[in-house]
Amino acid sequence: MEDEKEKPIFPRFDFTAGEVLLIDKPYKWTSFDVVGKIRNALKPLKLKVGHAGTLDPLATGLLIVCTGKRTKTIDELQAQEKEYIGTFTLGATTPSYDLETIPDSFFDITNLTEQDLLRASLTFVGAIEQYPPVHSAVKMQGERLYEKARRGESVELKPRRVTIYEFELTRIALPEVNFRVVCSKGTYIRSLAHDFGKAVGAGAYLSELRRTRSGNFHVRDAWNVLELSDHIRSLKEQGLLINDEGEHS
Template structure:
């Protein structure tokens, strides 16, 4: 398909990424289905993970940073008795240890230690860079480098079910949290080691509870026409409902689009970042307000 056949499309797709598919492959497949000129995703999922992958089409890429920085919720299965060279089922299982008979109270006591603000050492198999080189590339060469611990927040951590050798956990966490590291640390605290054998991202804030769409379900909609397919897309401002909103006149919008700052009367409340709307209710982008002066930040080009 030539580039001329792709279209300018703006919206957010909550893609349910399948197992065994890279985030980039899922993104490109979705872009092809929608015939969108421009697309980007907001936070990779490993091929061995499934679940919510927000895909931003067109001007939605201008609000994608907020989704990268938002909280996430996962369901993961920790397999006990081994660690893994990659922290998940993709790696070689190493360091076998017996799994003790764990009482519910003992498991809960360990989980309680990981709730709230904690420090994590990022795994070697990650996209973080050392001297410009991704850590996972160094890890594949057998090279391990020192990593600084980083502060993350575990908003909730619940045991959903268990077997003699597995724990299935529900985790709500801040950006930058590595579930593989969390599972490894829990395994060490239990004294038997652990690795991630299943990982699914259930939600990305602020989209908790909203339906996701698989590539298969989207392909089924293609036969119903473009309108049916586009109907699953969310509006761009759905990514930033937490920001205060301000309705602006046509003249003010025009000046902001020209890169000018605009003084407002009456003076709106100061905000580091705001949603700007036209009088007809159209979302026009993001800006800042300070001392009664508006300035453009990320305006949309529909």
């Protein structure tokens, strides 16, 4: 699921005044890994760097990173609707609802039809309640749920209300189903995969995920994080960055 894109060209940045950087997060990188890479490229400038909307390590796609004074807009950016494309694999479930853990239950899907799947998808459009995965970064009593899950502790999850604006199945080739979804902040696509499996009377887990859009920002306009890091260092060497005092570095 590759996106055709033209790499943005910026002659220089003003990171202190604030930049909104669009990054195409690589597979198996954490969102914090991306922030750390940008922060290291900016040294010795001491600037705030943060991201607007976490992506799981196994997901790829658009990650918005803010620097300097633009970090104050992170909450606003996080609140925007998101678009994802990806793949559900039917016929099994995993504890994490994705490929972070191995399948632990299996189901017969030989009688599932395309109409069964399409009908089920319609039931998820609109305001719904979903439970976050046990293997998630949601905090409970000051600790991430995945930390409790890794210790084998049971936790009582609370549902959260989210909105699915669009949900379409773009390819059906069982056991795989490709999809596109537009949703509100806080939606767990892993939970959507798990719940979709329940709705069709079989298991399902998320086997691929890519964030393509957040608000008006699109992944086709995003940087490769390594290329951006090198670009920042190059600008720094040329004295085209602006330091904390508003002067060129």
